[in-house]
Amino acid sequence: MAQNNLARNLTQEEPEQPYVSTPRRVSQPGRQPGFSPRLRLNAFEKVLIIGGSILLTGLMLMVVSSKIALSNSQHELQHLDTRISNIHNDNTNLKQQIGELQSSSRLQKIAKENGMSLSNGNIRNVTK
Known part of the structure; x- marks a missing residue:
């Protein structure tokens, strides 16, 4: 039984933790605590930011204008395709009418009706 109590005593003891002190913040005169100083931009960085902004704006305008031009071109292409389809249908109809008008009957x-007759002796075939 003495051994059972020994096991309980060992598990109930807490290991010692080392003491660590927290660093103190040293406040400087004229500054508020929690204030981080801002970095100043030099002339090159300002020019670089302005130039990048202008370039980005120009590229955005170019993308928008190219999208508009593409949309207009697609609309024009669709209109031309419709016209081509209509003309093709008209040509097919006219060829059919030509075939009907040229029928021998x-x-x-x-x-x-006009008092004419067909004489095979008067027919000549001409080729180029």
């Missing part, structure tokens, strides 16, 4: 009908 139609030409013979018109010739009969």
Whole structure:
């Protein structure tokens, strides 16, 4: 039983922690505590910041203007595609009308109405 009490005594003891002192802040006259001094910018840094700002503004304007130009070009392309499609449809319709007007049955009908006849002896084929 003596050994059981010994184990309890060892676990209940707390290890000693070393004493560490906290550093003290030394206040300087004319400064408030917690105040950090600001760094001054030299002339080169000011010129660099201003130049970078101007460059960034110019690039932003260039991106916006190029987006507008792209949008206008896409609109114009879409308009031209629509016109091409309409003209292609018109051409197809006109070719169909030409085919109907050139049909031999139609030409013979018109010739009969006007008192004409088709004579195969009078037909000549001309090629280039």
